[in-house]
Amino acid sequence: MAATTAQPMGSLPSGLGICTTAPDIFYLPELVFGGLVWILVASTHVDPANPLGWVMFVSVFCFVMTFLWMAIFSAGGHKNSSGWAAADVAYHALAAFFYLSAGVALAYITLGKRDILDQSRIYKIDIAAVVFAFVATLFYFIHVILAAIRWKSF
Template identity: 55%
Template sequence: MASTTSGDVLPTGFRIFTSIPDLFFIPEFVFGGLVWILVASTRVLPDNPLGWVMFVSVFCFVFTTLWFFLFLCGANQSSIWPALDVGYHFLAAVFYLSASVDLAYITVLKGWGVTILSGGAVLQLALTGEALKIYRLDIAAVVMSYVATLLYFLHAIFSAIRWRKA
């Protein structure tokens, strides 16, 4: 399969602020960072699924930052970059979807007053005071996580369209 990708398929410099898939970089930063902040501001309890949510949010935030600066500096002019762009954003969408489902499940359990501790112990808490505040922060994190999932998915779709047109 011959590649007809020219060097100017992907935008560089400030032209990334005018191309449709690359406009999603800034909202991905914002919503991914909000997920990271909201989950980190609560007790990461239970640690296993919420640890995955933290990993996904930090990994995607850092990697999207690196990706953004590679595009901004113009280091994305090889013929492999359109495929890498699609692959990364699809992987990020899958990661965020799995983290969003985990976070939503844990938040629903907290809404019922159930907290699963390490080792499988179950703790029953009433939603008052601090527990209610954490529950509300978790709800906000779930919403931001699903928005970040949608943004990464849209970025992957539009990047795939751009790749196929090349």
């Protein structure tokens, strides 16, 4: 009989347990893809400023908050409280909504740049940023669903 390292669904992991349990295993992909959106958008000329400013805000905000959230969970600061499980659902739902809106705005702006031949490098970077924004949205959305299931079992 093999020993398992999985936590019961009615508890919040701490320490390295966040690297082995769902939904907390999604912290690292959220950070990677969110960081890629941040880097790719920042590496181009932010024009027009308003929609791309929103994309930058979302990517930086979610990157910092996800990192802090991961640090709190790994340090055990949640004290296995159902309130933290609810806050986990609320934060990741907000982040999924933010990334969805940022991805749509970025895709709209990127479509407007497709006819400009002298910006083909920027266009390709923006396409990559759009793809990574939607992948980050997917990871945050999966995290919300699994965190809601865990919160319900508290």
